[in-house]
Amino acid sequence: MHRTLLLIDDEQSILRALRRTLHHAGYKVVTANSGDEALRLLEQNNHIRVVITDYHMPNMTGGELLANIKQRFSDIVGVMLTGYADIDSVIAALNSGTVYKYLTKPWDEGTLLAEIKGAFQHSQELDKLRRRSGALGIEELLFRREVMARLRQWMESGVETTAVYLDVNMFRSYNDSLGYEVADQLLVSLANTMLQNTPESGELGHMGGDEFVLLIPAAYSATETQNIVDALLQPFEQLQSIAGRELHISFSAGYALSPDDGETPESLIRNAQAALYNDKQSGARQFPRYQPAMNANSRGLMLLRSDLYQALDKDQLSVVYQPKISLRTGLIVGAESLLRWKHDSLGMISPETFIPLAETSGLIEPIGEWVLATASAQRKCWQREGVPPFLLSVNLSGRQLHQAMLADKIKHILDVSGIEPTDLELEITETFLIQDIDNSVKLLNELKALGIKLSIDDFGTGYSSLNYLNRLPIDTLKIDRSFVKELPQSRERLDLVRNVIQLSHDLGMSVVAEGVETQAQLDTLNTLNCDEIQGYFYSPPVSAGQFRALLENQPLIGKEYLQH
Structure with missing residues (x-):
């Protein structure tokens, strides 16, 4: 596994301290003073797997940089280094999926090294998922880019939209216990089953890994949305047979409505993810609608x-x-x-x-x-x-x-x-x-x-x-x-x-x-x-x-x- 990471900060003293700590831990460290320099280095060095960036930097914030990196280098893991004053910006980045973890200043060395180790492990998982992306081979299933394009088309046409974000509970454990090949079979089976129960006007998308999104060109009430999700997931009340093994599959979900909960595809999906996270955290499996307070709750958590x-x-x-x-x-x-x-x-x-x-x-x-x-x-x-x-x-x-x-x-x-x-x-x-x-x-x-x-x-x-x-x-x-x-x-x-x-x-x-x-x-x-x-x-x-x-x-x- 490549152990090369990129540090970005405009304060030289912080760069030196971090580089010394990480070098002693056995990592190869590349440094940059700005987001633009970081992007140039990433184009030149294909061994970089983890990026650690400060939030406050000239010309481009850490959040903007990591969003840019996620679009152009999908298997690179972003870690944000920030003070508590920046926490609201970090929450937005975490909800959008551009940040894997955040670390606060001043940092604890043990926590820093543990998080960096986890980031490299996550990079390996992303690399495996990238090689698997598109491998589901289901023609009717949208993929991330198509999801965002479809949302943009509807929203620019003034169509109110319900976005339901779903993921499979404990899916990582299936990867670990069944192996990636069988886990892939499971994803294909889940996707096909959900497609059979997708509303006629709706679209089902695969956002990567075990994450799916259901798009419906209408704004539904909480009860109507609950009924739609229940119908989508009803088949999973029965045990699923995969490669000769019987598994019980459960989902967490949350949803957001446009334009009230998001006026752009990115904000709508981000807020649907926040509602999903709230559902997972509560354990109630109530499939809630996004509420602004969920971000405050995420901050405290x-x-x-x-x-x-x-x-x-x-x-x-x-x-x-x-x-x-x-x-x-x-x-x-x-x-x-x-x-x-x-x-x-x-x-x-x-x-x-x-x-x-x-x-x-x-x-x-x-x-x-x-x-x-x-x-x-x-x-x-x-x-x-x-x-x-x-x-x-x-x-x-x-x-x-x-x-x-x-x-x-x-x-x-x-x-x-x-x-x-x-x-x-x-x-x-x-x-x-x-x-x-x-x-x-x-x-x-x-x-x-x-x-x-x-x-x-x-x-x-x-x-x-x-x-x-x-x-x-x-x-x-x-x-x-x-x-x-x-x-x-x-x-x-x-x-x-x-x-x-x-x-x-x-x-x-x-x-x-x-x-x-x-x-x-x-x-x-x-x-x-x-x-x-x-x-x-x-x-x-x-x-x-x-x-x-x-x-x-x-x-x-x-x-x-x-x-x-």
Whole structure:
């Protein structure tokens, strides 16, 4: 891989400092003092793969330069170096796709080198995608340049337009686990399926990689747009068979309307992308329309993402533990390890905010390993202190599931901490397992061979069925809190929970109900023969010291509520 990069800044002191740092890290560095000089150098040097530019420069801003580069050199990755005062301009560049990452002044050397390494890896991916562009070979499918030309034609003619931007969730994991050839087959299949459901007046375009755009020459209401997107994606509610493997495919989407949300093709697509990003970040899959506030939201999230890179080094992250209580003995039999982030200036940041940031930035892998190592070390410490044994649960993210040599990494962490694999349970979200059932079975069997317990988290929110449960080597099902919340009032939820518990027991699995908050919920779950409960009715997630205190004050459930 070429390790040549181009630095552009009109301040010589910054160029010297950056060049020295990057040269010591093994990179070949070319420098320029202006955008015009940078473009001339790129024409002369075809080994440059990454460009780092300041935002404020004479004659041409960093944003304008990177937009120019993206049009002329599609596999070069742009990184912007900026002060916080320029953040609004950076957001516009990020939303337009011209900037891969941004770095703030003054920069942290470790963060700088990590981001540059990621930029070179992204350049390799772009190079592969460039070689694949046009390879879908579908005559009816527009490509990026045709999309923009069609939009310009409609908009200049005064036609109101709806632009829906879509991408495939977790597509990178399919590339990693299936290989590019099979992933290409998947893209062709997805495109053909969507074309069959594209409105007669609409056009479907492929923007590169796993990104598509649906153009409709009309301005629709939110309900009408939702119905159109639902119809477009309805076939993907069923499993997709690709190269002999069954995959569950899901999309995120957002849309923008012209002229209100964008008066040019570029601004309309940029804002539709911002709405898509908002949909991915929220996890709600509501396919929202662009709102100006989304840019403000993006600004805050980008700043948080930057801070998250340093949170581990600054000891801002911690692990808390929420007890799981047996309905047979009334004793604590397990604890779920949960991550918390206390920001220096913002205080406690909700996991619902920072976990998606960790997922999208790639930080979830090192953070996930840190949580496992920290919780395992604490479990060993309690064991030495004579604390009664219990099962330690740690969540495993979708990104971690696709890590190479995952079982070996987990085994190494357990060896270092000194706890037995049988003392550990890994909780895996149902949807991630079902996305690629064959690969999931293989991976879970590797983990199971180590002696680790396995649990499906948030059961009932995804797409599992008896067929898949029979194939997965699972020990425990966790009933999602959204079902427990409606007990015992909802007859439908009551029947569903009863059936899940019965099914699990028939398959030799135990059942944990999470989100238990009331006495009525406890009574109902006890009557339904649920095995364990977890929730605020007994204890919120607590620190290690507080959890030990809970262990020393058992049982938590009175005898009158125990199963007989």
